Amino acid sequence: MMKVLELVDIWYEVEGKTILREINARFEEKKVYSILGTNGAGKSTLAYLIMGLEGYRPTRGKILLDGEDITNLSVTERARRGITLMWQEPARFTGIKIRDYLTLGGKRKVSEDELERVLETVGLNPLLYLERNVDEKLSGGERKRVELASILLMKPRYTILDEPDSGIDIMSLEMIERVLSELVSAGGSVILVTHREEIALESDYAFLICHGTILKEGDPSTIVQFYKNSCDKCDHPNEPQEEMIG
Numbered sequence: 001m002m003k004v005l006e007l008v009d010i011w012y013e014v015e016g017k018t019i020l021r022e023i024n025a026r027f028e029e030k031k032v033y034s035i036l037g038t039n040g041a042g043k044s045t046l047a048y049l050i051m052g053l054e055g056y057r058p059t060r061g062k063i064l065l066d067g068e069d070i071t072n073l074s075v076t077e078r079a080r081r082g083i084t085l086m087w088q089e090p091a092r093f094t095g096i097k098i099r100d101y102l103t104l105g106g107k108r109k110v111s112e113d114e115l116e117r118v119l120e121t122v123g124l125n126p127l128l129y130l131e132r133n134v135d136e137k138l139s140g141g142e143r144k145r146v147e148l149a150s151i152l153l154m155k156p157r158y159t160i161l162d163e164p165d166s167g168i169d170i171m172s173l174e175m176i177e178r179v180l181s182e183l184v185s186a187g188g189s190v191i192l193v194t195h196r197e198e199i200a201l202e203s204d205y206a207f208l209i210c211h212g213t214i215l216k217e218g219d220p221s222t223i224v225q226f227y228k229n230s231c232d233k234c235d236h237p238n239e240p241q242e243e244m245i246g
């Protein structure tokens with residue numbers, strides 16, 4: 001059985017409004033995918049459907065993991081199967097040290113070396129951060145990095161990064177590259193949800209979403225070129241014109 005996460009003709013409607021339609025996609029092992037699109041295209045909704053957040057069940061279509069139908073499984077059950085989502089806005093925990101946040105609750109024991117290494121990967125000096133608390137004194141960027149470090153320790157099969165770049169000039173492309181390559185070398189795949197071209201270029205395969213559907217897919221540089229030429233300066237965002245489809 002091929003190891004693959006598949007979206008088969010996914011539709012999603014809320015309050016009579018079609019947010020996603022006819023989404024077909026395959027996510028294989030050890031690959032980085034990007035889902036590119038302008039604001040409101042439906043990217044986050046798709047990420048939430050894959051993760052299975054409450055209220056996010058396709059109106060039509062199926063989600064298959066290695067052939068198993070996971071369409072109606074809860075977030076917990078999907079997490080157990082190795083799917084994880086990093087939020088646009090990471091959680092704020094108070095009164096717990098970064099060290100404990102990263103080591104408690106995990107299934108396996110984490111060595112000091114590993115702990116230091118993941119912090120370094122996300123650009124946080126272990127000497128300065130291990131004993132700090134996870135609280136509102138951490139900047140948004142720092143919290144996001146802590147979140148990424150915890151994902152690196154988890155080694156998920158599928159990591160969905162929703163706007164890994166949002167609000168953070170500090171999160172360099174170089175750091176994102178390090179995180180991606182670490183996740184992939186641990187055997188995982190990544191789905192990057194983004195509206196930024198340079199982030200999409202970090203992927204192996206790109207999907208361009210417009211108005212709730214996949215308008216184009218393929219080699220990231222080709223997709224990004226199309227996005228630059230068409231979507232960036234589109235005066236009818238999320239209303240694809242006939243000539244663009246196909």
Ligand SMILES: Nc1ncnc2c1ncn2[C@@H]1O[C@H](COP(=O)(O)OP(=O)(O)OP(=O)(O)O)[C@@H](O)[C@H]1O
Pocket residue numbers: 014015017019037038039040041042043044045046195
């Ligand atoms: N629960 C909901 N009820 C009604 N409309 C919704 C709901 N969720 C999303 N939408 C609408 O669906 C569209 C897609 O939203 P979504 O957040 O998925 O877009 P996005 O591509 O992630 O955008 P952004 O880049 O701004 O985060 C938007 O027009 C949004 O207003």
